Amino acid sequence: MGQTVLVTGAASGIGLACTKLLLEDGCRVLAFDPQEDRMRAELPECDELAFFGGDVSKTEDCALAVSQTIDKFGGLDALMHWGAAHSSKRWDELDAEECNFIMSVNVTGSFLISQAAAKHMMAHDGGSIVLTTSTSVLFGVTGGNGQGGPAYVSSKGAIIALNRSLARALAPRVRCNAVSPGLAETAMVGGMTDELRASMTMRFPMGRFGEPEEIANAGIFLISDKASFITGEVIHANGGSNFN
């Protein structure tokens, strides 16, 4: 594909899988995650890859990540924003501090990294943005047992609205879409009990959790020329679990 892509959440799970797939596809990647050591340990050293240890909820980190991408690779074609914070607290355990933290990383962070990328894309050759929501938005999951609780689910719902707003504001130069993963085999679901995993799996038409690569590929489609007329959409990569 040959694009220059800024990937957040690149130290783990879907973002890590996405970074590897993009490199295999001939892309140049700026890998962004607070866990810089982990990114460096998980990913190969090569000319097509640069690392940025940072936090998407900080305006200056987002601006710096974009400027380092441009300095290193000469441009920015796409942002794939997978990075997020998780909260499993139920309604009666959640407090304002955790709620505000989740909103600031997941919602404000999605906005800030999109804004930083879009400023460059709108002023240059255009581009595309992929945000990440969650199938949990459809179920109203309640938290506990490693499942997303009200803070996480609300933050992922807000990202659907943000996606629509950005898609309209940035069209036609920049397309903005979202991937909605179902349960995928990553650290984020590591707190789930075996019983919960088995009961959830039974409800999915595909009968299993997704692999990180299966989610990442939906996002890679969205930044490709094959998705040139798609903007403001949410693609569900969830094994059919929104049919429940």
Ligand SMILES: NC(=O)c1ccc[n+]([C@@H]2O[C@H](COP(=O)([O-])OP(=O)(O)OC[C@H]3O[C@@H](n4cnc5c(N)ncnc54)[C@H](O)[C@@H]3O)[C@@H](O)[C@H]2O)c1
């Ligand atoms: N795994 C699932 O079942 C599932 C389901 C629905 C949605 N999602 C979404 O998919 C995306 C990827 O999640 P994953 O499953 O790969 O989880 P993961 O925990 O494996 O990876 C999340 C990554 O985000 C990074 N991150 C955390 N805070 C950040 C910040 N402030 N700035 C930048 N990066 C930050 C983490 O360091 C980590 O590397 C997330 O947006 C998540 O909400 C995952």
